């Protein structure tokens with residue numbers, strides 16, 4: 001058993017990494033490539049249809065073994081088994097976190113409180129399949145007999161970001177003729193703009209909320225119901241047009257959703273890990289159930305790789321440990337995710353919740369202050385667009401910004417030389433980040449262009465790029481339901497592994513509650529339902545008054 005008692009930063013494995021970093025600090029990646037012609041082929045891992053090229057990182061073989069040693073010393077193997085076996089890995093909520101069970105084959109056995117959950121998981125998939133088929137075949141129609149044409153998913157956070165990512169990413173696989181819309185924000189613009197384009201006779205609303213207590217989702221669902229009733233709907237017709245996915249059956253029934261139209265969720269699935277459950281209904285309805293099952297199969301393939309592969313060759317472990325390496329030993333404060341695929345434009349948003357809500361913690365899972373800096377800021381956007389925006393800061397700013405490029409080898413839309421150009425952009429960015437350009441190279445380039453020596457010397461510092469910015473390139477043959485499933489599962493496990501190192505609970509999110517509590521105090525004051533005392537401080541009180549007067553309240 002590993003020794004988990006020593007504070008993280010006092011572990012010999014941590015100390016060894018500090019010393020190793022000091023040695024490596026003066027060695028640019030350019031030199032590492034020069035000195036090892038096999039680097040590009042050795043630092044490549046294939047798993048579950050994905051290929052990771054991690055050669056452009058500040059690392060050597062010694063780094064890899066030192067990082068793997070740290071993972072083992074933090075009990076990664078035991079914690080991973082607990083994750084898959086239904087152990088209480090969400091300590092503060094006293095629950096397992098079994099998103100992996102949602103993509104496991106039916107003939108397996110996973111127990112929660114002594115009960116095998118797999119039959120329930122698969123019977124829910126079968127119910128989803130029935131609904132998808134009934135709607136696609138026209139058997140389930142709107143209350144006036146018209147075929148359903150649109151689905152509106154109302155949900156926020158984990159009940160929104162994952163399904164939205166997948167629905168948009170797998171557009172080439174859409175089938176069944178349904179358009180999918182997402183409403184998340186409490187900003188009235190979101191629901192208003194969505195409803196404008198819809199026909200109440202042909203629209204299905206899915207209320208997606210694990211808790212069925214989330215203000216944004218409940219308020220938007222009420223507006224949708226009012227709109228439906230005001231436009232020819234009736235209480236009985238609601239049964240054909242409103243469905244819910246939740247653990248809180250009572251509240252959903254109370255909202256007026258027929259019991260048969262409620263799909264279960266379980267408290268052992270975290271919201272941001274839930275797109276594999278019935279929360280994935282918008283996906284299944286838009287893509288068809290076969291594609292949804294392929295998504296699950298891709299994720300399961302990544303689960304098997306993660307569970308059974310030694311740390312040194314384990315894709316999620318490696319990516320997680322690289323994040324720890326840069327975050328804790330090189331003081332990088334952020335991590336960029338740069339999908340070079342228009343279909344993956346929502347990937348950074350989903351990963352922001354996944355990673356930052358999971359690992360944005362300051363106490364360990366046992367409540368003591370963490371011993372090291374935890375989750376870096378995850379940000380990013382679609383390439384090549386970012387090259388014309390924030391890449392300047394990556395190339396010449398003063399910060400260390402590790403990045404993941406994500407790119408398929410083949411495009412679904414082979415227009416002219418677009419995909420080759422996109423791929424060239426991705427490779428050139430990764431190379432520029434790694435190799436940079438010395439001042440001397442910049443001077444020479446300017447001389448070669450005919451510039452006078454003095455002017456070249458003046459301009460050269462502005463053209464020099466330090467390089468040595470680390471990046472991963474994550475590839476797949478093509479973006480398919482399987483490879484997307486594997487990709488999302490990869491980042492889920494990457495998140496989990498980091499939490500094991502920092503010893504934080506990556507399945508809770510207590511920090512978001514305070515804002516909700518204060519919001520509940522402020523709202524009645526904005527509406528004039530409560531006017532005594534203070535909302536807490538003069539700054540808040542002052543702006544409450546400003547809002548009330550602007551709105552004639």
Ligand SMILES: O=P(O)(O)OC[C@H]1O[C@H](O)[C@H](O)[C@@H](O)[C@@H]1O
Nearest residue numbers: 156157158159209210211214271
């Ligand atoms: O699915 P729900 O219960 O409506 O929760 C929706 C979201 O709201 C919460 O505030 C959490 O921050 C998220 O983790 C969660 O996914």
